[in-house]
Amino acid sequence: MRGIIPQKIKGFRDITPLQNQLHQHIIEKAGQVYKNYGFEQWDTPVLEYADCLGKYMPDADSAAEGVYSFRNPEQEPVLDEKGNRVADTDGNFLMENHFLSLRYDLTAPLSRHYAEKLWNSSFSGQISSFKPPLFRRYQYGTVYRFEAKLDPGRFREFRQIDFDTVGTSDIAADAEICMILSDALNAIGLDKSSYVIKVNNRKILSGLFHELNITGEKEAAVTRIIDKLDKIGIDGVKAELANGRKDPSGAFIQGINLDINSIDKLIGFLSINGISQPRGAMIDLLSNEFSNNEIYAAGLKELQEIDSLLNSLGYGSDGIVFDPSLVRGMAYYTGPIFEVQSLLSYTDAKGNKRGVGSICGGGRYDGLVKRLLGVDVPATGASIGVDRLAEILTLSEISKIEYSGPVLITVFDNSLMTEYQKIARELRANNIPVQVYYGVQKGLKKQLAYADSIKSPIAILLGEDELKAGVVTIRNLNLGTRMSGDIQNKDEWKAKAQQQVPLAGLISAVLDILKS
């Protein structure tokens, strides 16, 4: 028998007030930029039919395909592709417990949302042609990944703030993604030197693979390996493209035994360093490669258009570059792809220096809605990883956000509860967060330790004698903490950090301390 141990599921975490404040900051700033670009906030549920989300996760080879899925407790009709109920040979309608999934991103549910609207309206004859309507929305929410092996700093529940344009094949919508990411990160307060927006095009990769006769399953496998470049380095990629490698834990990673010629060409291509040179120079370099391939050339042309639009709007190569080794994990991308890489690093608990890695990602996914609707619906979008960005704000001390808790009214005497409450009420009327101490641990020391734990700036002390004298004691806890190192004499400390004021002057005295 298992005991009930109070614990979170592995890979999940609770969010502290400070983290919440950082998340809120990111959501507000990014949300405002998205809004300014005309995206409207539509939300979708956390739970969806597994069929509707589809299987696009990069680690599709793991058992549960990276997704939390389960059978619906409710039996529902089995439907055919036209939405009609399916019957068995005796004419009885079939019922089934369909699979449900926790969303693994915000793009797949958006595609369901868009497809559902069009599907429903098609029954009333509103799809007059194959030109899908334009739809732009943003969304903030948690997403879920069942990753069997959790790297440091990775979580199974994390937050994205996502924006998408559905029903567009205009390359300007892709160029705009770079602008939005740049503006949003700027609004959030990230220094331009601390990150780089990397752009590539899946068509370039497709063309390249095509030229090397890498197709189907093999193409998917090669893509997955290249996607690990940041993590395993160029030698690791080379080994996995060949006959495999030992990872640091000693486990052997099977290679895919690609021919030497293809490996050489791929490695040569991946070695073109995009981050260190202007976009124009990179386009020239890429033009020398496989540009007689039609798909490759089409992808390159799109990058040229993106470059031209960005240049004319003042988004130079210092923040936005073309990186031919960028692939992005999700299998649904079909055109331009985007990733923001943080250039910051930090020292982890074991003393290892680690790069922060990717903080935003996105791209064009022209086939995602079609899978649900049968109609061509081109679309493009991206999202910011809120948790990791919040970590960066903490790590790099970029953030000027300081967390401060509520004022604490300590409780000396329960018969004075009404007085404590009245003081609290007055402070709140002045928009000062305050709480009366209700704990079962009653001593003043415990109460002040509690004040400390919630980062109270001020403790208010009031006993019966003081009440009769019409005065109240205020202790400046921030000052008290700052001074306690310097001052030996307890009375001296008290005299500086603590003051008695008339009850009528309480509000202004508290406001004075909070402003200081």
Next chain:
Amino acid sequence: MRGIIPQKIKGFRDITPLQNQLHQHIIEKAGQVYKNYGFEQWDTPVLEYADCLGKYMPDADSAAEGVYSFRNPEQEPVLDEKGNRVADTDGNFLMENHFLSLRYDLTAPLSRHYAEKLWNSSFSGQISSFKPPLFRRYQYGTVYRFEAKLDPGRFREFRQIDFDTVGTSDIAADAEICMILSDALNAIGLDKSSYVIKVNNRKILSGLFHELNITGEKEAAVTRIIDKLDKIGIDGVKAELANGRKDPSGAFIQGINLDINSIDKLIGFLSINGISQPRGAMIDLLSNEFSNNEIYAAGLKELQEIDSLLNSLGYGSDGIVFDPSLVRGMAYYTGPIFEVQSLLSYTDAKGNKRGVGSICGGGRYDGLVKRLLGVDVPATGASIGVDRLAEILTLSEISKIEYSGPVLITVFDNSLMTEYQKIARELRANNIPVQVYYGVQKGLKKQLAYADSIKSPIAILLGEDELKAGVVTIRNLNLGTRMSGDIQNKDEWKAKAQQQVPLAGLISAVLDILKS
């Protein structure tokens, strides 16, 4: 084979921009009030171990007990009550796929969070006594209920903004809940005449049941039936306490065959109307009943203390009343319980007048953490139902919130894309939400229909000739819509709703329209 039909799961819904705006309004206002009472924002995951959440749902008799649960795809150790791994007789450690659940409220996860912290610290000897530390937090999030039968306006995913005080037995913390709910609803903009905050005490009900020899399973059954009072009326309750009743659908609801004497006493008690009289008068009435029962008397004394504190702080009986028929569904309540009932009604799609019902709920749950930790940890809290409150704001037109979409820059000529982008950039620099039209449906009519669908206030039109002349056309879409009923002549309509301005004067012209 099942076709892939793009659809949401039954009982789930997508949230529109207007709904999101209302939700945001509620969260901001309630959150600020919670903060002013000293609660800090801590978040917990959507997914938890089923064991940690426990089974407290009112509809515990349904198959899945009202909760979405499934087996963890990951095998984990089986632990005993002390957290040690359990081995089989051969000494091999046992592994299991533990059950996971989507949280059904925010209180059970909070209890896990609190218990986990204390559990972890107990290993380093930090629990020095059985006096649990004080903890106050608020949280906003979605919760999940698998309700087999969905009433109109009920959803399986909905939003709560919850606040709790853990580690307190102070009745002032319960009285405060009434104050917080009242302040929060006031800040949100609800008229005081449109709702009533109902208070009762589970101890009063327990004492009553004790006097009538209703215990164990029977007590739970009686509680569940009384909880349906609002829905099925006093006659329905009476029938279910006796031998049952037919519901409107014709299905027979089995009764619990309580003895006639107990039924009469219960029905008499439930018929005391709390809403129409002052709290003091209600306390007098309740004192006449079962007050020689110890538990009943203790509950009544707590209500008296709540009444006294509320009176001294100016929270009168006009908004906060004692209602002896209030039970609240959750099985974890042990003391004072709270519910806010909306007094508004609306006409549903079928033309039936419906009450909005409960919009907030809460109470004291002294046993919830103990179940996980073995230590007494008294606690109390409540939450606001965000979705239903947003519906009320819409229904009652209390809300002054008006939704307005972004400005639309229509696209006549793709070669002018850079110009369109530059105009967009300038407007955004002035914090005006704007988007360039990227749709594959190119005609102006389609573009203006799109502007309409996203509630654009203004469309901007720019062709090559205009660009050469240094002018741009602005169409006031709100004015256009308002006027189109009155004006017959299309040219007259255009003259009023549309104007040509110099490119340099665009920003101020747009700002003028937005301000009007």
